[in-house]
Structures are given as structure tokens and as C-alpha cells.
Amino acid sequence: MTYRVGDVITVNDRMQQGYSYRIDAEAGRSFSPAFEPRFTPREMLELGVFEGKYCNDCVDELPKSWFRRAKLSGSPDPSLNRFKVKSRLPLSEWRRKGWILGPDPRGWFQWYCRYYLGRRIPEIDALQIKRWRAFSRHQAQVRKNCDPGDVWCRPRQRQALLQWSYDPFV
Secondary structure, eight states: OOOOTTOEEEEESSSOEEEEEEOOSOTTOSOOTTOOOSSOHHHHHHHOOGGGOSSTTOTTTSOGGGGSSOOOOSSOOGGGSTTOSOOOOOHHHHHHTTOOOTTOTTOHHHHHHHHHHTOOOHHHHHHHHHHHHHTTHHHHHHHHHSOTTOTTSSHHHHHHHHHTTOOTTO
């Protein structure tokens, strides 16, 4: 499935029914200069994120190519994560903390998938990019506290970096 600028995508999955959005930019292009993710959504799914349980029911919305080598599971499985650690809080906690913004009930990664595909909602995009930029502090902590080349130092922080499309192998 390839979307083109002007296409309208209608979402019908477990968490969202009848939501539609328009593709305003070519996939993977025209990102804000303030947003430079290290990995594409496909690469993140292949490396192992969210314990294999994130957007399993979004295959009708997202490109099938993203799922060909994705590490997915019917229930959360930390062994599927790149760093083999538990990596997520329950959605109820995300809601309580105000981390769910706009029309993306699954949070930041869902926003990133849709942004990558070409959806643009300037107010929401600015907020999510601001959150993404703030997450860089974790990369600085890994650099400060781990020996170069020791990719298993601080595995939870590295998993979190990957799930925010930062380079966890710093």
C-alpha cells in the first residue's frame, strides 16, 4: 500500500473507528527541521519495540512492508524488544500523565507513524516534536554513564531511546 499526497485514510481498529486523515506530504519527507528521527517506523518494528504488542491491529492503516519483519506478539513479550527488557507502562498511565495528544490514542509512536506517512496537524506535530526533543536527555545519560561499545549498559534507557527513534547504540 502506497499513499499519495491528497489520499484520505480512514481508520477502523480496536482503538479508533471512523477517524480519517489526509496525506499532506510524501511519506518520509518534509519533516520539521526540529525533528530528525534516527529510525523509520518500519526499522523500529524490525528492531523490536513495545514488547511486540503495539499496532498489531493497524495493518490496514499502515504499510504492510512495515510488518514483514516486525517483531510482533499477541501479548506483551519483553524478549521481543531489542534490549530484552520490559519497556512500557499501561495505556491508563499514559492517559493519566497527559501523554496522549490529539487524534492518536496510542501515543507518540502512532503519531510518528502517521507523521511519517505524511499526515500533518501543525499544533499536534509541534507538541509531539517538542516531546521528542526533550527525550534526548536519555541519550546524554547513556553517554555519560556507559563505556563506549557497551550496548548492554542501561538497557531500559536504550530501549526507551529506540522507542522514541533515537540511536540507542551511542
